Amino acid sequence: MTDAHGQAGVHVSGLRKTFFPGTVQEKAALNGVDLDLAAGEFAIVIGSNGSGKSTTLNAISGELQLDAGKVVVAGQDMSRLPAHKRARFMARVFQDPMQGTAASLTIEENLAIAARRGTVRGFRMGLKRTERDGFRAALEVLGLGLEDRLSDRVALLSGGQRQSLTLIMATLKAPSLLLLDEHTAALDPRAAELVLDATLQAVKGRSITTLMITHNMDQAITHGDRLIMMHDGRVILNLGRAEKASLTAADLVARFHDVVSDRMLLN
Amino acid sequence: MEFLHTYFNLIPVSLAQGAVYAFVALGVMIPFRLLSLPDLTAEGSFPLGGAVAAAMLAGGSGIASAILAALLAGALAGCLTALIHLAFKVTSLLAGIIVLTMLFSINIRVMGKPNTALFSHDTLFTAFLGADGGAPLTQFALLAVLLLIVCGALHWFLLTELGLGLRAVGSNQMMARAHGLSTRAFVIAGLGLAGCLAALGGATMSQYQSYADVNMGVGVLVIGLAGTILGEAILGRDTLLRQIAAPVVGSLFYFQFVAMALSLGFKPSDLKLLTGLFVLAALGAPILKARLDRRAGSPRP
Numbered sequence: 035m036t037d038a039h040g041q042a043g044v045h046v047s048g049l050r051k052t053f054f055p056g057t058v059q060e061k062a063a064l065n066g067v068d069l070d071l072a073a074g075e076f077a078i079v080i081g082s083n084g085s086g087k088s089t090t091l092n093a094i095s096g097e098l099q100l101d102a103g104k105v106v107v108a109g110q111d112m113s114r115l116p117a118h119k120r121a122r123f124m125a126r127v128f129q130d131p132m133q134g135t136a137a138s139l140t141i142e143e144n145l146a147i148a149a150r151r152g153t154v155r156g157f158r159m160g161l162k163r164t165e166r167d168g169f170r171a172a173l174e175v176l177g178l179g180l181e182d183r184l185s186d187r188v189a190l191l192s193g194g195q196r197q198s199l200t201l202i203m204a205t206l207k208a209p210s211l212l213l214l215d216e217h218t219a220a221l222d223p224r225a226a227e228l229v230l231d232a233t234l235q236a237v238k239g240r241s242i243t244t245l246m247i248t249h250n251m252d253q254a255i256t257h258g259d260r261l262i263m264m265h266d267g268r269v270i271l272n273l274g275r276a277e278k279a280s281l282t283a284a285d286l287v288a289r290f291h292d293v294v295s296d297r298m299l300l301n
Numbered sequence: 302m303e304f305l306h307t308y309f310n311l312i313p314v315s316l317a318q319g320a321v322y323a324f325v326a327l328g329v330m331i332p333f334r335l336l337s338l339p340d341l342t343a344e345g346s347f348p349l350g351g352a353v354a355a356a357m358l359a360g361g362s363g364i365a366s367a368i369l370a371a372l373l374a375g376a377l378a379g380c381l382t383a384l385i386h387l388a389f390k391v392t393s394l395l396a397g398i399i400v401l402t403m404l405f406s407i408n409i410r411v412m413g414k415p416n417t418a419l420f421s422h423d424t425l426f427t428a429f430l431g432a433d434g435g436a437p438l439t440q441f442a443l444l445a446v447l448l449l450i451v452c453g454a455l456h457w458f459l460l461t462e463l464g465l466g467l468r469a470v471g472s473n474q475m476m477a478r479a480h481g482l483s484t485r486a487f488v489i490a491g492l493g494l495a496g497c498l499a500a501l502g503g504a505t506m507s508q509y510q511s512y513a514d515v516n517m518g519v520g521v522l523v524i525g526l527a528g529t530i531l532g533e534a535i536l537g538r539d540t541l542l543r544q545i546a547a548p549v550v551g552s553l554f555y556f557q558f559v560a561m562a563l564s565l566g567f568k569p570s571d572l573k574l575l576t577g578l579f580v581l582a583a584l585g586a587p588i589l590k591a592r593l594d595r596r597a598g599s600p601r602p
Contacts, residue, residue, distance in 0.1 A: 097478070121481035128475070136472035139465075144476075147469050150462060151480045157458075160465030203480075 042073040042108065043243055044211050049093050049103035051267075063089045065267035067103070071211075071260065074241035078254045080286075081264035087247045088129075090264070091215050094245070096120040108210035122152035125204035127217040131193040134200030141191075141199060142184040145169045148203035172202050176232055194225025198232055205236040212237065214246040230257075251283040261286075265294055304564045311560035313437035319556035320444035321506050322524055324451065326532075326548030328375075328498030329525030334544060335459070336471040336491045338386075338393045341522050343499040345401025345408075346378040348518035350500025352408040355417040355513030364425055368504050375500020378404060379492040387485050393492075401518070408515045416514040417507075424508035440509070451501070452545050459541055467491050499525075520573045527576050528552030530583040 049067035054060050064086050071077050081087050092098040094105050096117035105112040107123045128134050135144050146161040149168075166184060173181040176198045180191075188196060197217060204212060214233065218226035234257060237244050248254055254261055261278045263271035263286075270293045273281070325347055332340035350371040357367035378400055385396040409415055426434040429443050458464045470477040470487040477484050502521075507513035525548070532551025538544045555576075562575055 095479070097475075116483070117478045118481050118483045121479055126479045133473065133475045134479070136469045136476050138472040139468060143465060143468075147465060147477075147480050147482075153481070155462040155466050155482070157461045157463060160460055160462045 043075065044069070044071040044094075044108075044245070045104075045106040046070070046090075046094060047104050049090060049105075050101045051089060051093060051098065051103075052101060063267050064093065064100075064103075067093075067264075067267065067269055069245075069262065069269060069272075071243055071245065073108075073243055075260055076237055076244045076258045077246070077260040077262055078258040079245060079247045079262045079264060080249070080251065080254045085264040086267040087264050088215055089267075091126075091213050091245065091247060094211070095124060095126055095213055123209060124211040124213055125151065125207075125209035126213045127197070127200050127204050127215070129216040129219050131197040131200070131220060134203070135188045135191075135196050137189040138187060140185050140187055141173075141180060142166060142169055144188055144199065145172070145184075145203060145206060148206045151207050151209075172206060173199075175235065176202065176228070178228075192225075194221050194228065197221060197225070197229050201229060201232050201236060205240070205242065208240050208242055210243060212242050212244040212246075214244065216247050216249060219249060251286055255281055255283055255286065263290060263293075265290075270294075304561075307564035308561055311564060312557070313441065315556040315560035316441040316553060317437045317444060317509070318559075319528075319553035320441055320448060320549075321502060321509050322521070322528060322556070323444075323448055323549040323552040324502030324505060325499050325521055326525040326528035326552040327451070327455065327545070328495045328500075328502065329522060330529045330544070330548040331495040331498070332393070332492060333526070333529065334471075334538070335468055336488065338471070338488065338492070340379075340382060340393050340492060340495065341397035342379055342382045342400050342492065342496060343525055344397075344518045344520075344522045345404030346375040346496045346499040346518075347503040347506070347521045348408050348513070348515060349378055349404050349411070350375050350503030351507035351513040351517055352411040352417070352503070352515070353500070354504035355419055355507040356412050358419055358422045358424065358508070359417050364423060364428055364508075368425070368501070371500045371504035372497045375496040375498070375503070376493040377496070378500070379494070379496025380489050382496075383489040383492040387488060405515060412513065412515070415516075416512065419508065419511040419513070422511075424511060425505065426508060434511070444505070447505075448549055451498070452549060456542060456545050459545070463490075520576070523573070523576050523580055524555070525552075527580050527583075528555045530580065531555050534583070 046069040049064045051064040170181040261273045353374045354367045354371040382400045386393045466482045474484045528551040529548045532547030536543045
């Protein structure tokens with residue numbers, strides 16, 4: 035995906051967003067977020083509640099209208115595109131397992147929609163017989179037996195099963211950027227582990243550029259090529275693979291407190 | 302015995318009526334079930350279809366062009382509701398009420414007067430069934446063929462990439478956007494399609510009764526809803542085919558109940574009350590049942 039201008043990967047700059055401007059509830063959620071990911075890089079974002087992690091992801095995906103800022107993915111400026119047009123380049127998995135799939139449609143219909151992400155829909159059949167083998171193979175990886183339930187409605191699945199399906203849907207067609215918004219947080223520990231394993235398998239094997247939010251410090255340290263910490267709508271720590279290698283969870287918490295208290299003193 | 306005799310005599314007419322209203326029921330099912338977007342525009346697009354078709358036929362147009370014009374007008378009405386809902390962030394219910402209110406004036410403008418008689422003009426029924434417009438059972442057969450064609454086309458469409466997209470938008474807008482589907486475009490198109498079907502019902506009705514009236518839409522939405530609910534109770538909605546067949550089958554059954562009510566001595570003017578009570582019962586039954594189950598299931602001290 036590298037091009038002559040060095041624009042492969044993801045380049046996010048100067049994201050600004052204030053909610054309820056001019057009212058008593060005014061809240062500056064993003065105060066100039068800059069982020070660069072190399073193509074194929076797996077970045078993990080941590081930060082306390084209200085630090086702007088999810089807002090950043092929603093701004094990148096186009097669900098949220100920004101006050102200012104630029105989002106470039108695979109050399110394409112996304113800044114003016116609505117969410118459904120950005121979907122050609124990026125795929126998403128949400129925190130709420132209910133949000134990533136269409137409950138009233140069957141598993142195979144959901145996958146068929148995912149298989150057509152980024153294409154212009156027409157009057158061709160929305161689900162072809164010939165696609166089913168590919169769907170089965172993609173689902174088998176999960177080991178949940180979903181491959182034998184292609185014509186079941188998604189409403190019948192558990193939260194963990196739905197989240198696993200969402201992940202398969204997001205990576206069925208490799209996106210230029212995969213956005214994971216605490217996608218294991220709402221699951222029980224076993225399901226969370228399963229979904230995380232499936233994530234790592236999907237992302238690493240195919241070098242999909244990924245931005246993953248987590249609250250789990252161990253996850254953040256163990257996995258990923260880059261660690262990003264956010265606070266007060268800014269990136270306050272951005273560590274590459276080498277710097278991250280020697281880090282422990284305790285270090286991370288300590289550095290968080292250092293940066294935050296420094297900032298408070300400066301202010 | 303008196304009751305049965307009267308009812309048996311009403312069966313052919315009630316089947317034909319049920320078939321006419323089945324088009325509207327389809328147009329009500331789409332927003333309520335497929336788009337999860339309650340919409341009342343049918344109450345205005347049904348008489349709009351009737352008025353446009355009647356005005357065109359009375360003006361000497363062919364039957365096909367009159368029906369096509371009615372379809373187009375219905376589509377525009379549906380799209381207008383969607384646009385108001387999306388652009389002004391008005392709930393779909395209120396957007397529909399605004400549109401159906403405005404359509405009342407437009408329907409009179411279309412006809413130039415509050416009603417139009419078609420007794421001396423060719424209609425769908427005279428064209429196929431002879432100058433007298435056919436007997437109720439043959440009218441029903443003609444409408445059944447028409448309904449099969451419409452349902453077949455709808456089923457095909459809902460299986461295409463666009464149709465699957467429409468159903469995804471109705472199921473989960475966030476998921477739809479994340480997979481490249483423009484939720485706005487699908488809501489506009491979906492309500493346009495619903496408007497088409499409601500207007501087709503109106504165009505069929507004005508030809509069936511050789512008469513279009515600006516008030517012919519009053520209560521049509523609840524009739525469509527009653528047909529949809531009844532059909533779903535009979536067929537379920539497990540498959541797409543059942544979901545499409547439900548409003549049609551339900552509408553046919555609904556008018557059997559209407560015929561029975563009339564045979565029992567209810568006045569035609571009582572029917573709206575009965576229909577409303579039926580819809581209320583259908584909506585309330587699951588809630589009441591859950592409450593009763595909870596009471597029955599709770600351990601006694």
